[in-house]
Amino acid sequence: MEKKDTQWPLWEIFIQANPGIPHKHVGSLHAPDAELAIQNARDVYTRRNEGISIWVVEAKNIRASSPEDIGSFFEPANDKVYRHPTFYKVPDGVKYL
């Protein structure tokens, strides 16, 4: 049987909480287009002062790595301590590092 999805497209929502920090993924919602996705995101995700900026991306435009890639992508980093910046002292007052 053919599966029909009559819902509006899915949008992924990113909210910036304060100036200078990255937009963070907060969830998703349905909307017919980008403008209404922003309006819906405002109502669903920022009613309690959570943000100052909203990005919306239609979910179909996101490419993701596959679970099968975990081994070849991420494990080689495990045994290379010199790639981790643990040998520095972070100066006081540096935020969001």
Added chain:
Amino acid sequence: MEIHKALFEYCLRLADSSLILGQRLGEWCGHGPILEEDIALTNISLDFVGHATALLQYAAKVEGKGRTEDDLAYHRSEREFKNVLLVEQPNGDYAKTIARQFLFDTFQYYYYQALQESKDETLAALAQKSFKEITYHLRHSSQWVLRLGDGTAESHERIQNAINDLWMFTGDLFDMDEVDALLIKEGIAADPGQVKQKWNDHVAELFKKATLQMPAPTYMQRGSREGKHTEHLGYLLAEMQYLPRTFPDAKW
């Protein structure tokens, strides 16, 4: 007419329009056409109830008889409500709710823009505070009028019919009586006459973009300033006031 009596009456009019529209939008809770719009409409509903609360508090203070905002909201009868006729019209389908919302939001946008200049400091401050919310409401309803008007043949027909049905209640928005005249003279009230042209221009412009027709001039229903309402308000009040009237000491 004494100024403080006129001011009380004026606050009730502003408050009641927000309260009744808030109640109407609240009826969508759990029934929205899609989850996101359900949240948007009830969110907007709460904005209106918030405006109404602040205005009724001020009305009660101006009246000076010890009534509270809850007394005014729950213990006045239909003829004592002074909301404009447009906002008490039933929700109908989503197109009708959006058409009603857009026609009222546009009015409230220009009216509260003017009210921010009021010589009454409390009203000016309340208008300023509400204006950001109203700006968002107008954006929301405008975007939907555009999409329904310029959407499918069915959505176009539904929103056009809704606009045609509601048009006869738009004249009432701009009516004036001695309360308005006195308070405009005192620099307290905003002048609906000055808002009318802006309202008309904005509505005409958006309808054009949405491929919708401005309805032809028609007979306008009037009477909200005297508390004369359409038959729909009584039912709305019965539901809204049921609990505090049946259980007067109920707390929640």
